[in-house]
Amino acid sequence: MVGREVSPADHQHKEVRQALKQLVDKGWVLRKEGHWGRLYCPCDGGCTSISVPGTPRDPHQAARRIERRAAWCPLPEDDPRRISGGGVVV
Ligand SMILES: [Zn+2]
Numbered sequence: 517m518v519g520r521e522v523s524p525a526d527h528q529h530k531e532v533r534q535a536l537k538q539l540v541d542k543g544w545v546l547r548k549e550g551h552w553g554r555l556y557c558p559c560d561g562g563c564t565s566i567s568v569p570g571t572p573r574d575p576h577q578a579a580r581r582i583e584r585r586a587a588w589c590p591l592p593e594d595d596p597r598r599i600s601g602g603g604v605v606v
Pocket residue numbers: 557558559560562563564589590591
């Protein structure tokens with residue numbers, strides 16, 4: 517199920533908010549899902565999604581992890597991590 521869109525500003529940690537906002541500004545979509553939310557990449561076919569924890573133990577780590585995974589997009593057509601190719605959940 518796909519949740520409603522949420523705003524990066526709704527996140528309680530500043531570092532995570534900043535990471536989210538940068539991506540949303542680039543076209544990523546943030547939706548209410550799971551423990552807090554999930555980011556969907558803007559490329560054709562939507563190759564990557566990233567889970568966003570609402571209460572990360574380490575907000576700095578969480579923000580860096582989101583930025584690192586966002587760098588995957590766009591994944592090549594045959595990359596096994598693509599969500600359309602078997603369900604990447606990161
Ligand atoms: Zn992508």
